[in-house]
Amino acid sequence: MLRRQNGAVSSRSGDAAGVPEAREGGTAHLEARDVLIQYSKPGSTEVVTAVDGCDLTLERGDFICIVGPSGCGKTTFLNAVAGFVATTGGRLELDGRAIPGPGPDRAMVFQQANLLPWRTVTANVTYGLELSGRATKAEARRRAEDLVELVGLAEAAHSYPAQLSGGMQARVNLARALAVEPELLLLDEPFASIDAQTRETMQVELLRVCAARDVTALFVTHDISEAAFLADRVCVFGPRPGRIVKEIQIPWERPRSHEIRRTPEFAAVCDEISDALYGAIAAAHDNDLEGVH
Ligand SMILES: Nc1ncnc2c1ncn2[C@@H]1O[C@H](COP(=O)(O)OP(=O)(O)OP(=O)(O)O)[C@@H](O)[C@H]1O
Numbered sequence: 001m002l003r004r005q006n007g008a009v010s011s012r013s014g015d016a017a018g019v020p021e022a023r024e025g026g027t028a029h030l031e032a033r034d035v036l037i038q039y040s041k042p043g044s045t046e047v048v049t050a051v052d053g054c055d056l057t058l059e060r061g062d063f064i065c066i067v068g069p070s071g072c073g074k075t076t077f078l079n080a081v082a083g084f085v086a087t088t089g090g091r092l093e094l095d096g097r098a099i100p101g102p103g104p105d106r107a108m109v110f111q112q113a114n115l116l117p118w119r120t121v122t123a124n125v126t127y128g129l130e131l132s133g134r135a136t137k138a139e140a141r142r143r144a145e146d147l148v149e150l151v152g153l154a155e156a157a158h159s160y161p162a163q164l165s166g167g168m169q170a171r172v173n174l175a176r177a178l179a180v181e182p183e184l185l186l187l188d189e190p191f192a193s194i195d196a197q198t199r200e201t202m203q204v205e206l207l208r209v210c211a212a213r214d215v216t217a218l219f220v221t222h223d224i225s226e227a228a229f230l231a232d233r234v235c236v237f238g239p240r241p242g243r244i245v246k247e248i249q250i251p252w253e254r255p256r257s258h259e260i261r262r263t264p265e266f267a268a269v270c271d272e273i274s275d276a277l278y279g280a281i282a283a284a285h286d287n288d289l290e291g292v293h
């Protein structure tokens with residue numbers, strides 16, 4: 001048994017029983033089948049099963065949101081797609097190939113921007129590119145300037161992180177991830193620490209930026225209306241060990257504007273997500289109680 005980052009217990013993907021064969025008629029961009037992810041407990045033979053039986057198909061250009069209770073394995077699943085955490089079983093593939101580890105084809109946007117305080121906005125955006133060595137200094141700068149403009153920060157290009165509001169930092173965070181031109185953008189509650197008003201603005205901006213750059217996105221959030229506003233499909237995780245218990249199709253074309261939030265259809269979609277989420281939590285609770293009796 002191999003052990004990789006974060007104490008994840010690995011026996012390479014593709015070895016779990018009952019994994020469905022590859023789909024007919026082409027390869028999905030990302031395909032998860034019966035994914036199992038376990039962590040080892042330090043100094044013990046015990047394992048924590050974070051994700052079990054997770055199935056997901058994501059095509060190029062999709063925008064998928066994941067919602068689920070705290071601790072159900074959302075970040076773990078995203079980290080596995082990023083290649084930071086190894087799967088223990090099942091199949092997790094990008095373009096038909098098992099994920100070998102982190103790669104420039106994927107970029108992660110975390111909740112905390114963690115910008116480099118001694119670098120300007122533009123220099124923060126070029127940083128990843130400079131490290132990867134995939135662009136000359138001039139090319140990195142040109143790309144960063146385009147992105148800084150795309151996320152609406154042209155006037156703050158020469159500012160330092162301490163001079164930015166939370167919303168502006170979130171924009172830099174997004175531009176920085178896009179700078180490496182990832183095929184798949186992974187976002188883990190990227191707007192969780194910004195105020196509600198700025199957050200709604202950022203959601204509209206994110207959809208605009210994704211449309212402009214033809215981005216495929218997997219976005220984790222606790223906010224049901226955020227998921228309904230952003231996604232083509234909302235995947236609801238049940239409590240740990242996490243797996244997708246329901247997928248809800250969102251009927252609107254992207255990009256979207258704020259007006260849809262005020263429609264009865266939007267409220268109905270939010271209710272559907274909410275019912276699936278709280279239904280899964282209640283079902284897990286009932287199962288636990290059955291185990292006690
Ligand atoms: N490195 C690790 N080592 C051991 N256990 C871990 C590790 N990382 C996460 N876990 C455990 O795996 C489970 C899932 O954690 P994860 O962070 O994926 O949940 P989450 O759905 O993202 O939660 P939240 O919504 O609170 O962010 C939790 O029980 C957590 O304690």
Ligand SMILES: [Mg+2]
Binds near residue numbers: 188
């Ligand atoms: Mg998390």
